[in-house]
Amino acid sequence: MLILWGRLNSHNVKKVAWLAEELGLPYERRDIGGKFGFTDAYLAMNPNRLIPTIEDGDVVLWESNAILRYLGSRYGGDAFWPADPATRAVGDKWMDWMFSFADAQRDAFINLVRRPEGERDRAAVAASAKVSGAMMARLEAALAKTGWLSGERFGLGDIPMGVYAHTFFTLPIDRPALPAVEDWYRRLTTRPGYAANVMIPLT
Secondary structure (H helix, E strand, O other): OOOEEEOOOOOOHHHHHHHHHHHHOOEEEEOOHHHOOOOOOHHHHHOOOOOOOOOOOOOEEEHHHHHHHHHHHHOOOHOOOOOHHHHHHHHHHHHHHHHHHHHHHHHHHHHHHHHOHOOOOOOHHHHHHHHHHHHHHHHHHHHHHHOOOEEEEOOHHHHHHHHHHHHHHOOOOOOOOHHHHHHHHHHHHOOOOHHHHHHOOOO
16 A cells, blocks of 8 residues: 655645555555654655655655655556657646745745744745745646646646645635636545545644
């Protein structure tokens, strides 16, 4: 059975749990990191003191997007790992673009979710919301053309930004009008794995 190490209030852990459910993979998630700390045994698997890490038989792997690619290619078939490299690259580029968006949204998330009211930097929140909204406009242009970040159908490329989209639409920040992104997000919310692993209270 697949073992997923990491607490579920991590964006990067949510990605992997969601994909495991999309693939119908039986898995066990074990809390670690954050308030759960790290054990020596875990750090022997992942010396970076980060989450997630997976164990899949003899395979031990860290870095969330590497894990997504591994699971998609091993278990996902053409739906999650298209044989055509050009088709696969359509979603692949958005997987890595997500890290730029995560950097843009970080100050808003940290201040509004992880810090108590009296310690929040409202200027940092406003700046983060502005940059995040501008970046989402790029997503808007792409989704207006294809409907999914992976192309004509849902796929691996939708998962990383799908996790961050929930945070974007849940945080109490100003957002521009993004009808294509909003429609894409609405369709994601109907997927059981998304509802169970991503649409949980921000903590």
